Amino acid sequence: MSRQYFGTDGIRGCTNKDPMTADVAMRVGQAAGAYFKRGLHRHRVLIGKDTRLSGYMVESALMAGFTSVGMDVVLVGPLPTPGVALLTRSMRADLGVMISASHNPFSDNGIKLFGPNGYKLSEEEEKAIEEAIDQPPLLAAPADIGRARRIDDAQGRYIHAVKSSFPESLRLDKLRLVLDCANGAAYQVAPTVLWELGAEVITLGVAPNGLNINDHCGSTDPSALQKKVLETRADLGIALDGDADRVIIVDEKGEIVDGDQIMALIATSAQKRNLLKGNTTVATVMSNLGLERYLSKLGIQLLRTQVGDRHVVEAMRAGGYTVGGEQSGHIILSYHTTTGDGLVAALQVLADLVQSDKKASELLHVFDPFPQLLKNVRYSSGQPLEDESVCEAISEAEESLKGKGRLLIRKSGTEPLIRVMAEAEDPDLVHQIVDHICETVRRAA
Incomplete structure (x- = not known):
């Protein structure tokens, strides 16, 4: 079965265009709600979101879908994706939903689903839900329609859990940190965690307006963070993405650590x-x-x-x-x-930094990477990777890299992009191969 709705990380797309419409979101709620209604207990779904303007629309549509099939809804508001996973499990919810397109621009949004164990759904579970989205919903009787409520302490619960991942014997008192929250889901919780652990925190990307999430900030564009680290002579910079499930570090010299x-x-x-x-x-x-x-x-x-x-x-x-x-x-x-x-990972780095008594640039340069180059080629339609000229260019590149490095070419699961990556000890060879394949793909597309 071809997957019409689910991609590599839930459902994602440009808002108000299929599949990211209010109608589809409501039907996803109905399909997922019916799928996870197992047993005789009162069923519950927990819904969180990032700071995108479209989050209000998608949240309301999902809420309508879930309640219409008899599932109660708990709304937690802006919260990192890992926070939704955590609370889904700790609150014994039957299902968790995160409304986010992660590192994508504000115009996109997405729906990520978590099972009661806090893990993302398997492909088999997604397939079952996908098959039900376009079927008539299993609507509840009038007396069995679900209820919805908001809880106010979701952020506090997540903050406590994140701090618990940091050694109790350590503090961050001597560290000056720059934190870029990408105007996203962690804009309140992340600064609080670092401040409560004793760090001096300088913040970026903590003024979301619905339109500026990931906009020249965060883990996908850490240039402002690099500049601020150098400007403030900080010990370390931390960049999260829109839903805070990933992190990029910047050392005290302004160098990016991937x-x-x-x-x-x-x-x-x-x-x-x-x-x-x-x-x-x-x-x-x-x-x-x-x-x-x-x-x-x-x-x-x-x-x-x-x-x-x-x-x-x-x-x-x-x-x-x-x-x-x-x-x-x-x-x-x-x-x-x-x-x-991203926040838990950053705390593990900070724990090692405190205990090592080293500069971040010393601690975080763990190995010498092979020269690696990744470029994206955007396409509008068709299957450019099946073009004869592209296949020939790839074959030639693989032959020239045999025993010297690696070539990886794939379609993005979230955007209309072909990703071309090569790595080898010879940087000139890497650039030559990637540029040639990208140009061939562009012509074919």
């Missing part, structure tokens, strides 16, 4: 503390070869998955592994969370 370096540091620390189950770290095919070689020297296996934090989590659960993530900054620590949590 998810691979963060994973390397956390995996090293976890191994020392006997928290690295199976001596394995899970990452995607996008992670740098330098990470793989570094971990190998420590006796740590790097298990690669498809792109997408859900695939990382699935591999971690299947193998019982505890540390995984993506180069983009999704870091999953199963001894703390069920999904990527």
Whole structure:
């Protein structure tokens, strides 16, 4: 069955265009609500969102859908995606929903679903819900229609859980930190966590207006953070994305530290503390070869998955592994969370920074990465990767990289983009290959 609604991370698209319309959101609520109504208890769904203007519309539509099939709704307002996952489990909800398009611009929105265990739904569960979206809904009897209420302490519960992931014996008193919340879901909770742990916190991206989420800020554009770190002589900069499930670090020299370096540091620390189950770290095919070689020297296996934090989590659960993530900054620590949590990952870095008595630039340059280049080619229609000229260019590139590096080409699961990535010890070869394939794809598209 072709997937009309669900992509690599829930349902996502431009607001008021299919599938991100109020009508579809209501039908998703009806389909998901009916699917998770199991047993005789009163059923409950928890709904959170980021700061996009369209969140009001999608929230109301979902609420109508869920209540119409007899499910009670708990609204928590703006809260990071990992907070929704956490509260879904701790409040014994049957289902959790996060309304967010993560790092995408404000014009997009999305619907992420979590099961009662706090994990994102499996592909089989998404398929079952997808099949029901276009079917007549199983509406409740008038007396069984669900109720809705808002709770005021959701942020406090999440703040407490995040702080619990930080060693009780440590404080951040001596650190000056710059925090960029991307005008997104963590704009209130993240500064509070760092301040309560004792840090001096300088904030960016904490004035959401519905339209400025991820707008020249956050983990996908840390240039303002880099500038502010240097300007204020901060010890470290932290950039979250719109729903705060990913993090990028900036050291005291203004240099960007990506998810691979963060994973390397956390995996090293976890191994020392006997928290690295199976001596394995899970990452995607996008992670740098330098990470793989570094971990190998420590006796740590790097298990690669498809792109997408859900695939990382699935591999971690299947193998019982505890540390995984993506180069983009999704870091999953199963001894703390069920999904990527940018704030929890940042606290693990800060704990090591406090204990090491090193500068961030020393601590976070864990390995020397292979030269790697990623470029995106936007297309409007068709299947450019099936074009004969593109296939030929890819074949030639793979031959020239044989034994020297890697080539990865894939369609984005959330945007009409072809992603072209190559890495090798020779940076000139990397640029030559990526530029040639991108130009060939553009012509074919």
